[in-house]
Amino acid sequence: MKKLGLTLAAIGLFFTAAQAQVEGEVQAEVEVEKEVVVAGDEFQKIEVSALPEAVNAAILTEFPGAITSYAFVKQDDEEVIYKVKLDINGQMKKVYLDAEGNWIKKEDKKEESN
16 A cells, blocks of 8 residues: 555656646747847847847848857847848858848948948
């Protein structure tokens, strides 16, 4: 009888731990879906995971196999602009896109002065 009680307690503990893990995974998925908008003249660094799906899709279409290293965002004249640094086969490239995934031709101020 003692073994049966211990077995049932172990099974209950197993199911409780499994349920807690599933709830933790669901909570983690919800926290990722955040929109980041920064107003001002300067780009602010954001997590790569915070990039809109349209921006990610545009990058994958134009640069298949590229790895997004860094992402930045700023609000510019009622438009959100993303600056993304890509690693393309070991070469770094900066690209600019709007929130809908449209490409923007723009140079960094550092690059403009050269």
